[in-house]
Structure formats: C-alpha cells, structure tokens
Amino acid sequence: MSIDLKDFKVTESRSVDFLNEANKVIVGHTRELASVFACLLADGHASLVTMPGLGKTLIAKVVQAGIEGCLRGRIQMVPDMRPSDITGYNIETATGREFRPGPMLKVNVLLIDEINRASPRVLSSLLQALEERFLTIDGVRHDLEDIFISVMTRNDFESAGTYELGDALKDRLLMDIEWGYPSDAEMDEIHSRAVLFDRDPESMIVPSLTITDIRQMQKQVRLLATDGVSPHLKQYITQLTQSCNPAKPQFKQFKTIDGRSFEALVTYGGSPRMAMGLRKAAAAIAFMAGEDKVRVEHVQAVFPDVARAHILMGSLSKVGKHKVSINDFIDAVLRGTPAP
Known part of the structure; x- marks a missing residue:
C-alpha cells in the first residue's frame, strides 16, 4: 500500500x-x-x-x-x-x-x-x-x-x-x-x-x-541525511537558503508579482539552521517514500514549511494595497532557484 x-x-x-x-x-x-x-x-x-x-x-x-x-x-x-x-x-x-x-x-x-x-x-x-x-x-x-x-x-x-x-x-x-x-x-x-x-x-x-521503532527510523533518516544527499543537491539546498537571506546577492533577483523588490519586505531569513533543517526534513520525506537517496523533489516538497519557520517578513509587507505574504516570497524563491 x-x-x-x-x-x-x-x-x-x-x-x-x-x-x-x-x-x-x-x-x-x-x-x-x-x-x-x-x-x-x-x-x-x-x-x-x-x-x-x-x-x-x-x-x-x-x-x-x-x-x-x-x-x-x-x-x-x-x-x-x-x-x-x-x-x-x-x-x-x-x-x-x-x-x-x-x-x-x-x-x-x-x-x-x-x-x-x-x-x-x-x-x-x-x-x-x-x-x-x-x-x-x-x-x-x-x-x-x-x-x-x-x-x-x-x-x-x-x-x-x-x-x-x-x-x-x-x-x-x-x-x-x-x-x-x-x-x-x-x-x-x-x-x-x-x-x-x-x-x-x-x-x-x-x-x-x-518508541523503539521511532528510534530506529530516526537513525535511518540521519543516515540518509548524511550519506544520501549528492553534492549537487547540497548546493541546491545552499542556494535556496541563501536566496532567503536579504544580506546575500542571490536574494536580490527575486521580485513580487507586480515587479517590486523584496528588499524592503523581508527582514531576515536563510540561517544555517534552515539549511540543515531542509536537509533533515527532505531525508525524512525520502525515507517515508521508501527511497535510499534524497532527490530534488523531496527538498522542494518540504521547502515551504521549513522556510516559513526561518523567514521574518518586515512590517511594510503587511500594509498598503499591495500586501505580500511570506508564501508569496517562498513561491518566488522556489520558482526562481534553478534545480540540479
């Protein structure tokens, strides 16, 4: 099943x-x-x-x-x-x-x-x-x-x-x-x-x-996160993470639907903890899917939920007729970051 x-x-x-x-x-x-x-x-x-x-x-x-x-x-x-x-x-x-x-x-x-x-x-x-x-x-x-x-x-x-x-x-x-x-x-x-x-x-x-099952399953997920992520996929996770950080050059390429920069709308994002979280969460999804390698699709499946925990939108994103949500920014990053 x-x-x-x-x-x-x-x-x-x-x-x-x-x-x-x-x-x-x-x-x-x-x-x-x-x-x-x-x-x-x-x-x-x-x-x-x-x-x-x-x-x-x-x-x-x-x-x-x-x-x-x-x-x-x-x-x-x-x-x-x-x-x-x-x-x-x-x-x-x-x-x-x-x-x-x-x-x-x-x-x-x-x-x-x-x-x-x-x-x-x-x-x-x-x-x-x-x-x-x-x-x-x-x-x-x-x-x-x-x-x-x-x-x-x-x-x-x-x-x-x-x-x-x-x-x-x-x-x-x-x-x-x-x-x-x-x-x-x-x-x-x-x-x-x-x-x-x-x-x-x-x-x-x-x-x-x-609880013993959970302990064993966590061990298998850790192994997948350690050994089941290719160098290209690690680089993709890095690019997704850096793209969420207003201090990084990757961030500047992303625009709102009406063409505005996100620079005044996002306060911070893209911590190292986010990158490690993406890797662990994608490994958990790969394990649940019965696979022995983490794939791009696994990273993309967890990216919105993981990114949402590690991004802070600024006050300007919540005012005016052109409000921008955190999900708008996450969608822009996911669409605009080339996958390996």
Whole structure:
C-alpha cells in the first residue's frame, strides 16, 4: 500500500501504517499529518498554524496516540504563566531541597497548545530545551528524553491576548505548517465520521509504532541525511537558503508579482539552521517514500514549511494595497532557484 500526497508518495510500510491509522480520525489533512510525522523522524519541532477549530490540537494528540509507549505531555499556554511553570523548580522541604520537574521532562511528544498566548519571558524558557535537549535549573542539568519533539499550535491571525513568537524560537522549529478550511467533500466526510463526535477521538487510535521503532527510523533518516544527499543537491539546498537571506546577492533577483523588490519586505531569513533543517526534513520525506537517496523533489516538497519557520517578513509587507505574504516570497524563491 501507499499514500499519495501529490508532492510525493508514502510507501515505507511503517509510515503507511501510522498515517492510515491516524486517518481514522483526521479528515483531509494527510499531508499536514505526514509533515508532522516527518518532523518526528527528523528529530525536529513543528508549529501548526491555522484558524481555530481546524484540527491543530487533534493532529498533535493523534501523533502521540499512534506510538506505543510514547510519553505524552501538554502545556496549555496562558498569559500569566511563569518560566518555572515550563522548566520546573526547586523548593525547600522538611528533608531538604526538592526538584519539582516541569512538563518538558519525561516526555517524548510534547503538545504546546496556543503557544503565542504566553509572554516572551515565558517563551524564552523554551529555547535551551528545544535546541540542546536539556534544561539547566539552579546550575543543575536535567536531560530530556532521547526521543523528544514538540508540536506547537497557534492561531496566528489573532491579536488580543497573543504575542509574536521571537525570532530565536521560530528559528528552532523544523517546520511551520499552515492549512485552510476543508473542502465540501471533506466537510461531508467529517459529518459521516461518528468517531469525531466522541470527546476524545484520538482514543480510537491503535498504536502502530513503538518508541523503539521511532528510534530506529530516526537513525535511518540521519543516515540518509548524511550519506544520501549528492553534492549537487547540497548546493541546491545552499542556494535556496541563501536566496532567503536579504544580506546575500542571490536574494536580490527575486521580485513580487507586480515587479517590486523584496528588499524592503523581508527582514531576515536563510540561517544555517534552515539549511540543515531542509536537509533533515527532505531525508525524512525520502525515507517515508521508501527511497535510499534524497532527490530534488523531496527538498522542494518540504521547502515551504521549513522556510516559513526561518523567514521574518518586515512590517511594510503587511500594509498598503499591495500586501505580500511570506508564501508569496517562498513561491518566488522556489520558482526562481534553478534545480540540479
């Protein structure tokens, strides 16, 4: 069996089993679900961005439910949180100092729900753990699980009670995944799925993978990212990355649909972390497609979601009658960068 996602076809048996099981609950978002699964295989974090009620939290919970032995965690972000609510803290007890761990410890897949409702001070407490996979609290190191990713959700169009994600936090993401409203056919399918009317539809998922499976699959993806990328493809990844950086000459060739330069519209982009993320994410897609080499098509399939996490549009892009979205810029780079 295989799953056709337009950009690529999932044929690797364990990946197919996982996605098929998840599709018992998820309607119409197989590609987005596959992208989150690719983040898990590539050992990277995902952000899910869309309107309320379109399945962001459910996708994260389905990923957790599909893995036997998965240590699940959840942080519901609210404005009055403190950094210690995330990291944990030490308290003095009758028997001495005692550490009370936060929700990031002893977790494999962490759902961080409505992340942009927390203050920048609280969000900064995530930075060390997301990148280095450990926390330092009162000078003591606390390691996270060897299998650890976070799936963040946010309603990015809201302003009341929300904060912008900091540049450093966004750059630690592997993918920033967006989608819109379901089609008429998908809405009809949602109506026909009685399981979706249950309070916890993810409880219907039968785990098809174990944490040991994920550990082995991550190892295979790392090998693909290391040995399965040709010199020409590495150069293509470099050119895509540099083209997103306003400080690089490659950037200057790209224009908006009405012929304007992007120079005043893009603040930054194209970090080394983006290049490595492209390589890892493309390797995860190649693995899911059952291939032993990473191809141009795999890089192109993940480029929009990876690039979105590593580009910051300027304020001028959001005003006037000729507004330009981050997706407009990403499309221009993808179309205008020659593929090997």
